[in-house]
Amino acid sequence: MADDNTGRSSSGVRWLFIGGTGLFVLVLLCGGGLYWFYTSSQAEVEQVVNAFQTQLDAENYAAAYQAIGPEWKLINSQADFTELESTIFSQLGKLQSKTMFSFNVNEATSGGTAYIIYNCTFEKGQGQVKYSLTSSTGTWRIVGHHVESPAMIKVLACPSCGEVMSDLVKFCSECGTKMNR
Numbered sequence: 114m115a116d117d118n119t120g121r122s123s124s125g126v127r128w129l130f131i132g133g134t135g136l137f138v139l140v141l142l143c144g145g146g147l148y149w150f151y152t153s154s155q156a157e158v159e160q161v162v163n164a165f166q167t168q169l170d171a172e173n174y175a176a177a178y179q180a181i182g183p184e185w186k187l188i189n190s191q192a193d194f195t196e197l198e199s200t201i202f203s204q205l206g207k208l209q210s211k212t213m214f215s216f217n218v219n220e221a222t223s224g225g226t227a228y229i230i231y232n233c234t235f236e237k238g239q240g241q242v243k244y245s246l247t248s249s250t251g252t253w254r255i256v257g258h259h260v261e262s263p264a265m266i267k268v269l270a271c272p273s274c275g276e277v278m279s280d281l282v283k284f285c286s287e288c289g290t291k292m293n294r
């Protein structure tokens with residue numbers, strides 16, 4: 114009787130131990146999988162952003178427009194896009210260096226969204242640049258490019274009332290004056 118109980122309890126302990134290890138390994142595998150997924154998304158996003166920024170630095174707006182996502186193309190024609198990006202370029206110049214500030218990714222089976230922010234040094238000043246991306250067919254595409262920099266103030270401040278716009282707009286949202294470009 115005593116032997117049976119000991120046997121049963123020790124096998125019970127062994128089972129629990131194996132179960133516990135199995136759970137640990139499973140959690141470790143899931144964690145590893147998530148980590149792999151996260152880093153591979155980040156590498157893909159960084160690659161797309163670098164290619165886009167290289168085209169902007171070369172003032173190759175046609176190629177840059179070609180590569181952006183359909184969501185952005187719906188809002189801006191190629192002419193709008195070229196005006197927007199060439200305005201940013203005229204104020205900041207070429208990108209000299211960048212360090213990543215943050216990266217966020219959200220993926221579902223229907224598609225994903227990602228935001229990557231860099232602290233950048235341009236020829237004409239410092240700035241923080243945010244790129245928004247979406248993925249619907251497994252390919253990341255840029256759908257937003259937002260630059261915050263004191264070097265942009267000349268084209269963001271209304272020449273009439275002085276109000277600073279949060280985006281490059283054609284007319285002042287306060288007084289309707291045509292903005293400097």
Ligand SMILES: [Zn+2]
Nearest residue numbers: 271274285288
């Ligand atoms: Zn104004």
